[in-house]
Amino acid sequence: EPEVTQTPSHQVTQMGQEVILRCVPISNHLYFYWYRQILGQKVEFLVSFYNNEISEKSEIFDDQFSVERPDGSNFTLKIRSTKLEDSAMYFCASNRETAYGYTFGSGTRLTVV
C-alpha cells in the first residue's frame, strides 16, 4: 500500500537553528498538509498546500515557518529559527482530493534544546 514517508524520524537541534523536515507524499496525491502535536496535546493543523501554493494556514504557521515542494516529489517544512516551544511531533499528510481520506506519515519528532 502506498505510504507517506517522512525523514528524519527524530531530529535534535539547538535553539535558533534552522530545520527542514522532509516528506514524500503519495505520488498521485494533490493536497498536502503539515500538522504538529506537542507532547501530551492535541494534533494541530499548520498548513495545507495545493497547486504549488499554500491554500490554508493556521495562526501557528507564522513567518518562522515555510513550506515548499521543490522537485515535484518532496514536500518540506522549514522552521527558520527554532524555539524551545517548537519541540513536537510533526506529521505530513496527503490526499488526492479534499473529499478523500488522508494518508499520514509516521512523523518527525523534533526536539529543540
Place this chain on the structure above:
Amino acid sequence: KNEVEQSPQNLTAQEGEFITINCSYSVGISALHWLQQHPGGGIVSLFMLSSGKKKHGRLIATINIQEKHSSLHITASHPRDSAVYICAPRVDSNYQLIWGAGTKLIIKP
C-alpha cells in the same frame, strides 16, 4: 468550548470486551475521520464517513449528522488495539480537520 469532544478520555478494558468511544462536535461538517495513534506516535486513518455506518474487520464507525455525534466500536477487543483513538471532523467551510483530544484505550490480556 471545544468544537470536538471525545469520551471517555481514558478507557481500560479486558480482552474480548466490546468498546465504544464517542465523539460530539459543534460545527458543520462534511465528513468525519476516526484515526488511530500508536504508542510510537504514528497516525493511521481508520475511517472517513459522512453518513450511516462503516465496518472494517472488528471496527465499526457510525455517524449521526443531525445529532452531530459519531461513535467508534471495537468488537472482541485485543491488546493490540491499545492506542489513542482520535475523532477529527472535517469542517464544511474549508475542508480542514478539527482534532479531538483522543481517547487512550488500554486492553488488558
